[in-house]
Amino acid sequence: MIGRFERRAFRAMGTSCMVGVTVRPGQRLVARKALTAGEVEVAACESVLSRFDPRSDLSRVNAASGEWVAVDERLVTAVRAAVLAREDTDGRFDPTILPALVAAGYDRTFDELAVRPGRRAAGWRAGAQLEADLERSSVRVERGAALDLGGIGKGFSAARALDAMTRAAPELDGGLVDLGGDIAVQGSPPDGTLWRVAVADPRRPGETLGTLGLLDGGVATSGRDRRRFGPGRSLHHLIDPATGSPAEEGPLAVTLVGPDPTRVEAHATALAISSLEDAREHLTSFPELAALYVPTTGEPVPFGRLAFAPLVDSVHL
Amino acid sequence: MRRIWATVVSVWAVLAIVAVLAWSRPATPSAQPAATPTVLVVKGKNGTQHLVVVNTAGAAPHATTQTSPPPR
Numbered sequence: 001m002i003g004r005f006e007r008r009a010f011r012a013m014g015t016s017c018m019v020g021v022t023v024r025p026g027q028r029l030v031a032r033k034a035l036t037a038g039e040v041e042v043a044a045c046e047s048v049l050s051r052f053d054p055r056s057d058l059s060r061v062n063a064a065s066g067e068w069v070a071v072d073e074r075l076v077t078a079v080r081a082a083v084l085a086r087e088d089t090d091g092r093f094d095p096t097i098l099p100a101l102v103a104a105g106y107d108r109t110f111d112e113l114a115v116r117p118g119r120r121a122a123g124w125r126a127g128a129q130l131e132a133d134l135e136r137s138s139v140r141v142e143r144g145a146a147l148d149l150g151g152i153g154k155g156f157s158a159a160r161a162l163d164a165m166t167r168a169a170p171e172l173d174g175g176l177v178d179l180g181g182d183i184a185v186q187g188s189p190p191d192g193t194l195w196r197v198a199v200a201d202p203r204r205p206g207e208t209l210g211t212l213g214l215l216d217g218g219v220a221t222s223g224r225d226r227r228r229f230g231p232g233r234s235l236h237h238l239i240d241p242a243t244g245s246p247a248e249e250g251p252l253a254v255t256l257v258g259p260d261p262t263r264v265e266a267h268a269t270a271l272a273i274s275s276l277e278d279a280r281e282h283l284t285s286f287p288e289l290a291a292l293y294v295p296t297t298g299e300p301v302p303f304g305r306l307a308f309a310p311l312v313d314s315v316h317l
Numbered sequence: 318m319r320r321i322w323a324t325v326v327s328v329w330a331v332l333a334i335v336a337v338l339a340w341s342r343p344a345t346p347s348a349q350p351a352a353t354p355t356v357l358v359v360k361g362k363n364g365t366q367h368l369v370v371v372n373t374a375g376a377a378p379h380a381t382t383q384t385s386p387p388p389r
């Protein structure tokens with residue numbers, strides 16, 4: 001045991017969030033500084049990336065589609081990451097699905113969603129052009145298209161918050177950021193072993209499938225087990241960019257693990273609309289990622305280097 | 318007065334019996350899910366590899382990953 005876990009819970013991005021750090025004796029003040037830095041960074045990311053806030057930088061880019069818009073560096077970096085993720089996932093993650101998402105019925109926050117039948121976006125076409133210029137800190141989205149970072153924003157924000165915490169208090173041994181289940185960890189937890197992240201069982205509310213242990217990196221889960229809306233809650237928020245409609249194929253939920261929380265969330269979004277075989281094939285190209293795929297029927301399937309093995313206690317290679 | 322003392326003694330007697338029963342009854346083991354340990358190797362940012370363990374039995378988690386609940 002090298003210390004204790006000091007955490008702070010708060011609400012942001014429409015969900016429950018938590019930042020936490022490993023604290024040794026005498027580090028209480030610096031821990032508070034780190035927690036505040038993490039919370040402030042999450043708020044800053046939300047104010048820039050939210051599509052529900054008309055004053056956000058993202059909303060300004062959408063309102064001025066076709067034009068370059070000067071924005072916060074966070075949005076430029078997030079858009080670059082999103083474009084890369086779109087390439088990595090062959091378009092199964094697409095940050096320009098907003099028109100299709102709105103047409104499907106997810107056109108406001110869940111509290112305000114009206115029950116109306118979903119429809120397809122007229123003239124839907126995936127893969128709209130996105131440009132991000134770091135030097136000029138500007139972003140441009142193709143005219144008539146719109147940007148939505150819902151499938152990558154929390155992973156991105158968790159990584160940024162963790163970086164902010166580390167910069168604010170580099171002497172701390174480790175930290176964790178949890179944004180509604182999208183998680184980033186760094187360094188050592190209080191017991192000096194591994195950060196333990198339970199994987200919720202989407203089939204049995206309140207139960208878990210197991211616990212991941214990790215030192216650095218991110219974990220994200222995406223699925224159709226929650227966030228349902230429309231008549232009889234028949235629709236879900238996972239749009240298949242190929243069709244512009246809520247995806248028909250895909251697991252109940254999929255959990256991804258890897259070194260970069262931003263990429264992890266984007267790939268989780270892509271695998272959440274992928275068949276078992278497509279998901280398996282996709283991960284062969286990304287050996288640094290591993291997944292736990294929970295099909296709508298049947299048992300969870302581990303992918304990548306997530307392989308069943310004898311119990312091993314915390315070991316660093 | 319005798320009735321009050323009788324009541325007090327009765328209450329204490331009942332409490333003593335309950336305590337003895339609770340102490341002598343073997344604890345029911347809590348239902349533990351079968352351990353399904355899993356190992357994952359992740360390359361860190363600096364290229365180092367970390368062993369990642371999945372198992373259903375063990376210490377309490379620091380966080381839980383799940384599909385984000387609907388915004389409220």
